Amino acid sequence: xELSPPDIPTDTTAVHALLICEHCDTVHRRCPLARxxxxxxxxxxxxxxxCRGMGANALLALILTALLVFxxxxxxxxxxxxxxxxxxxxxxWDVIHTMWIDxxxxxxxxxxxxxxxxxxxxxxxxxxxxLYARSGRRAPGFRRLMVTLHYLGxxxxxxxxxxxxxxxxVKAHLYFDVQPDPGIYAYAALMLLIxxxxxxxxTRLWDETSEDSP
Amino acid sequence: xxxxxxxxxxxxxxCPVCGQVxxxxxxxxxxxxxxxxxxxxxxxxxxxxxxxxALLIAAFLMYIPANVLPIMRTASLGDIDDNTILSGVVExxxxxxxxxxxxxxxxxxxVPMLKFLALGTLLITCRRGSRWARRQRAQLYRLVELIGYxxxxxxxxVALLTALVRFGLFSLVEPLPxxxxxxxxxxxxxxxxxxxxxxxxxxxxxxxxx
Numbered sequence: 228x229e230l231s232p233p234d235i236p237t238d239t240t241a242v243h244a245l246l247i248c249e250h251c252d253t254v255h256r257r258c259p260l261a262r263x264x265x266x267x268x269x270x271x272x273x274x275x276x277x278c279r280g281m282g283a284n285a286l287l288a289l290i291l292t293a294l295l296v297f298x299x300x301x302x303x304x305x306x307x308x309x310x311x312x313x314x315x316x317x318x319x320w321d322v323i324h325t326m327w328i329d330x331x332x333x334x335x336x337x338x339x340x341x342x343x344x345x346x347x348x349x350x351x352x353x354x355x356x357x358l359y360a361r362s363g364r365r366a367p368g369f370r371r372l373m374v375t376l377h378y379l380g381x382x383x384x385x386x387x388x389x390x391x392x393x394x395x396x397v398k399a400h401l402y403f404d405v406q407p408d409p410g411i412y413a414y415a416a417l418m419l420l421i422x423x424x425x426x427x428x429x430t431r432l433w434d435e436t437s438e439d440s441p
Numbered sequence: 442x443x444x445x446x447x448x449x450x451x452x453x454x455x456c457p458v459c460g461q462v463x464x465x466x467x468x469x470x471x472x473x474x475x476x477x478x479x480x481x482x483x484x485x486x487x488x489x490x491x492x493x494x495a496l497l498i499a500a501f502l503m504y505i506p507a508n509v510l511p512i513m514r515t516a517s518l519g520d521i522d523d524n525t526i527l528s529g530v531v532e533x534x535x536x537x538x539x540x541x542x543x544x545x546x547x548x549x550x551x552v553p554m555l556k557f558l559a560l561g562t563l564l565i566t567c568r569r570g571s572r573w574a575r576r577q578r579a580q581l582y583r584l585v586e587l588i589g590y591x592x593x594x595x596x597x598x599v600a601l602l603t604a605l606v607r608f609g610l611f612s613l614v615e616p617l618p619x620x621x622x623x624x625x626x627x628x629x630x631x632x633x634x635x636x637x638x639x640x641x642x643x644x645x646x647x648x649x650x651x
Binding site for chain 1: 445446447448449451453454455457458459460461462477478479480517529532533536537538541544545548575576579580582583586589590591593594595596597598599600601602603604605606607608612615616620621624625628631635639640642643
């Protein structure tokens with residue numbers, strides 16, 4: 228079943244028809260948005276809400292794609308270096324492991340959290356929520372997961388890692404033969420998917436799902 | 442009341458997590474919880490100035506060794522070379538690709554500096570209740586939030602190169618303490634920008650054109 232159009236509030240109490248800009252505390256009356264439209268705060272210009280062009284089914288499909296691509300990005304080697312016939316490649320896990328044994332545990336922990344743990348949590352949590360949101364229901368643990376997703380927001384850095392890999396390739400190219408491996412392409416695809424998801428206003432899930440699951 | 446009412450004037454609070462519009466009545470006594478997601482509601486984030494300044498100063502203290510200490514050691518055939526962030530950028534400019542050098546320079550030097558300056562400016566002007574360039578300051582804050590984590594770039598470069606370049610004694614790359622300080626700088630500045638409450642920019646007297 229498709230979601231009801233996200234712009235018609237499910238209940239029409241006065242409070243529900245209002246929006247408060249989280250950047251300047253201005254109260255706005257909620258207006259219906261057409262697909263792809265963005266509502267901006269009249270006072271400070273922050274984005275109040277945006278209407279996504281995708282239903283929950285489409286988002287779920289994207290999340291599954293992201294999960295596959297993420298698995299590939301994590302498991303496959305990223306780059307191979309060659310020097311005098313010797314070849315060395317590295318996966319994300321080699322990166323984390325090497326930093327850990329090289330006395331940079333802080334960096335290893337940062338990389339493990341921002342490149343693996345948090346993105347994976349995000350993908351699984353979103354997938355779980357969307358699985359139920361398809362039929363307008365709230366998944367078990369909906370409340371807690373939505374709050375966790377909110378706080379997880381800025382702590383995933385896969386896209387920064389792609390740029391880092393690019394810089395590393397150029398730097399290593401000065402001294403070694405460098406071959407990009409499948410992992411780097413998977414990361415590039417992941418970067419595109421992340422960009423798509425960045426435009427999705429997830430707080431709408433609160434309005435689009437009903438409290439009491441059938 | 443001006444044309445654009447603010448939540449405080451109407452006795453409302455917006456939930457920072459789920460966006461729910463909540464009735465602020467009763468918030469004065471104790472903590473109020475959002476009826477929808479259960480998060481604690483505040484009119485303004487608590488102790489903004491103390492927390493933000495503390496994190497910002499801590500980040501700045503980390504930023505000094507992050508730039509002074511080398512972040513990476515490259516050794517090949519007994520030739521040992523320690524690189525700081527800046528010398529890494531210079532090397533990339535001279536030998537590699539100038540375009541990427543500009544990107545790395547922006548991410549690792551300009552972005553942290555911009556964050557220190559921007560957050561410092563925001564904290565000082567908000568404290569004084571300044572009405573100067575409110576819209577631009579609001580945009581500045583959103584910019585800081587948007588670009589903040591790109592500074593991790595250099596940390597990931599060092600980590601990736603360390604993992605890749607291990608041809609025994611012949612050639613290796615080692616992380617040096619600078620990179621740890623740099624990672625901490627990024628994390629601390631991210632926390633600092635999260636502690637700031639952009640609603641403070643708009644508090645105080647209204648502009649005449651509002």
